[in-house]
Amino acid sequence: MSATGDRDVAILGVGMHPWGKWGRDFTEYGMVAARGALEDAGVSWRDVQYVAGADTIRNGYPGFIAGATFAQKLGWTGVRVSSSYAACASGAQALHQARAQILAGFCDVALVIGADTTPKGFFAPVGGERKNDPDWLRFHLLGATNPVYFALYARRRMDVYGATSDDFARVKVKNSKHGLENPNARFRKENAVDDVLNSPIVADPLRLLDICATSDGAAAIIVSSMDFARSHLGSTDGVPRVTAVSTVTPSYPQTVLELPDFATDSSAVVAPPDRTFKDSITGAAYEEAGIGPGDLSLAEVYDLSTALELDWYENIGLCGEGEAEALLRSGATELGGRIPVNPSGGLACFGEAIPAQAIAQVCEVTWQLRGQAGARQVEGARVGITANQGLFGHGSSVIVTN
Amino acid sequence: MSETVTRVPAVEGWFTIDDGAPHLIGARCTVCATVVFPPREGACPNPDCDSDSLEPTPLSRRGRVWSYTENHYAPPAPYVAAEPFEPYALAAVELADEGIVVLGQVAKGVRAGDLKVGMDMQLELDTLYRDDDHEYVVYVWAPA
Numbered sequence: 001m002s003a004t005g006d007r008d009v010a011i012l013g014v015g016m017h018p019w020g021k022w023g024r025d026f027t028e029y030g031m032v033a034a035r036g037a038l039e040d041a042g043v044s045w046r047d048v049q050y051v052a053g054a055d056t057i058r059n060g061y062p063g064f065i066a067g068a069t070f071a072q073k074l075g076w077t078g079v080r081v082s083s084s085y086a087a088c089a090s091g092a093q094a095l096h097q098a099r100a101q102i103l104a105g106f107c108d109v110a111l112v113i114g115a116d117t118t119p120k121g122f123f124a125p126v127g128g129e130r131k132n133d134p135d136w137l138r139f140h141l142l143g144a145t146n147p148v149y150f151a152l153y154a155r156r157r158m159d160v161y162g163a164t165s166d167d168f169a170r171v172k173v174k175n176s177k178h179g180l181e182n183p184n185a186r187f188r189k190e191n192a193v194d195d196v197l198n199s200p201i202v203a204d205p206l207r208l209l210d211i212c213a214t215s216d217g218a219a220a221i222i223v224s225s226m227d228f229a230r231s232h233l234g235s236t237d238g239v240p241r242v243t244a245v246s247t248v249t250p251s252y253p254q255t256v257l258e259l260p261d262f263a264t265d266s267s268a269v270v271a272p273p274d275r276t277f278k279d280s281i282t283g284a285a286y287e288e289a290g291i292g293p294g295d296l297s298l299a300e301v302y303d304l305s306t307a308l309e310l311d312w313y314e315n316i317g318l319c320g321e322g323e324a325e326a327l328l329r330s331g332a333t334e335l336g337g338r339i340p341v342n343p344s345g346g347l348a349c350f351g352e353a354i355p356a357q358a359i360a361q362v363c364e365v366t367w368q369l370r371g372q373a374g375a376r377q378v379e380g381a382r383v384g385i386t387a388n389q390g391l392f393g394h395g396s397s398v399i400v401t402n
Numbered sequence: 403m404s405e406t407v408t409r410v411p412a413v414e415g416w417f418t419i420d421d422g423a424p425h426l427i428g429a430r431c432t433v434c435a436t437v438v439f440p441p442r443e444g445a446c447p448n449p450d451c452d453s454d455s456l457e458p459t460p461l462s463r464r465g466r467v468w469s470y471t472e473n474h475y476a477p478p479a480p481y482v483a484a485e486p487f488e489p490y491a492l493a494a495v496e497l498a499d500e501g502i503v504v505l506g507q508v509a510k511g512v513r514a515g516d517l518k519v520g521m522d523m524q525l526e527l528d529t530l531y532r533d534d535d536h537e538y539v540v541y542v543w544a545p546a
Contacts (some may be wrong), residue, residue: 124478131413134440140480141412141530141540142507143473144492151471152494152505159469159519204472204514252449253436257468257494257503262440269436270448341471 008241009099010229011108011400013041013084014363016243019186019217019350021118026059027073029218030066030115034074037111041222045074048222049107051081052098054090054114054355057126058198063116066355067094070113075097080107084307087389088302089247090114091219091358092398097244098223114355115218123214135260135391142262147211147305149259151203154307158205161322163310167329168210169196171306172348174334178370181375184360186215187349196306210306215351219359224310240369244288244399250277259391280317281395282387286317289399293317296339297381298368300361302388303346313341316387316397335376343368343376352357352364358396365400412530412538415458416440419539424527425463425503426497426541429456437500443494461502465495465546467521468469469501472514482531489513494545495523522546 010063013198015036053066062069067081084093097112130136138144157163179185189198251273253265301312319327333341344364361402365384388396428439431446433453446453470493476483491508524546
């Protein structure tokens with residue numbers, strides 16, 4: 001749907017390893033996802049000319065060079081590789097790399113892949129005493145865990161817009177229903193509002209069931225040039241296409257306190273930009289695809305917490321500032337509603353497998369656009385957006401259309 | 403504990419500890435005057451300023467709550483958690499003059515239920531943790 005479509009790439013195949021918590025070698029999960037995507041695409045590993053890996057930083061050296069790790073695991077073929085790290089946005093960065101290689105004409109077929117094995121409990125900073133690393137310092141000096149930041153955003157919604165714990169719980173209830181039949185989801189249990197409200201407080205006002213878990217998992221995509229897709233499939237009619245990948249960073253001054261920072265930029269000398277960082281992430285994607293929020297069939301957004309899903313409703317333009325609770329209560333974002341959000345079940349049902357998560361969002365949109373989403377199918381889905389933000393200023397938004 | 407415990411900042415150069423009226427120390431660009439916290443040397447963060455000259459500058463002691471929370475689970479190391487663990491509140495406070503929101507723990511004894519977005523706060527100091535010879539101090543926010 002971009003002006004000419006000449007910067008689209010085709011999604012030939014997608015694959016995932018189910019999300020869970022097993023503590024196995026992350027490459028095992030990745031191989032299942034890669035093989036699944038290759039089979040789905042109907043291409044062989046030998047056809048792949050580029051591997052764009054999304055890195056994991058918690059699995060030693062193989063995780064830092066994910067592109068090469070998976071190229072070797074699938075069997076060295078001389079394939080060229082890249083390895084991207086952008087925290088939660090790593091998968092979108094990897095997709096961006098693959099798309100750029102294809103659009104530049106350096107390759108026709110690329111594998112985008114991310115996999116992770118996560119430790120139990122809160123994410124902790126990388127070890128050692130690193131007094132110049134803000135991620136280390138925010139734990140050391142403030143005890144500011146990730147849920148602390150999620151809670152700041154949640155509390156602001158309550159005090160400024162009148163959101164309630166009940167609203168937050170309803171996001172979990174919705175997503176738990178969506179993910180019930182998703183074979184790749186880790187948590188497939190329907191939650192009631194009271195389940196959430198009776199779970200222990202982690203970081204006030206957020207409770208255990210408001211916050212996503214950390215998971216093992218893997219996701220992979222085979223993307224190709226439109227020409228390759230045409231010759232491979234005979235036609236590109238109905239084939240999901242990537243029409244935008246936004247990987248923007250913030251504009252100075254960044255005035256929203258972001259993970260893992262101690263402070264925002266100063267707005268005293270330089271005026272804040274017209275739109276906040278999160279607004280700019282999807283804004284750039286809409287501009288690239290030449291569409292707007294009104295064109296969407298569905299959205300997959302990063303519900304690290306229930307309240308954060310409500311922030312995204314506004315950031316992706318589904319409603320105005322402060323109106324997300326009303327949109328949720330109207331049922332518009334449930335399956336069957338005007339604009340279902342997180343039909344996959346979202347992070348509420350998956351937990352987060354960092355380098356795989358942004359890729360998994362695109363897998364879900366692909367299944368939805370192909371009409372292969374089973375019980376969670378959004379009827380007549382034509383356009384989907386993903387939205388996510390990686391710490392240290394990494395935007396991530398992908399638009400897929402057929 | 404030894405009787406000669408020395409009071410030291412848990413991080414160097416981020417706040418004053420000896421003047422009875424503690425304040426944060428930021429860095430101000432000598433060319434465009436924008437301010438950054440935590441303090442640092444070198445390049446100005448303003449993309450339209452090519453200055454490499456940031457100088458330490460005291461920041462407002464007062465500000466208003468942008469948001470707040472209360473943590474109920476002991477964070478992992480390198481946080482030194484009290485045993486038994488006690489929940490603690492944190493607040494992100496927008497400084498009056500600098501247009502900067504600074505995250506900090508809230509003074510002991512103040513709970514999330516005592517706070518509200520927009521409330522006036524003031525910088526204080528509190529003990530972060532101790533070892534045999536030192537009391538490590540950190541800045542905290544307290545209702546003004």
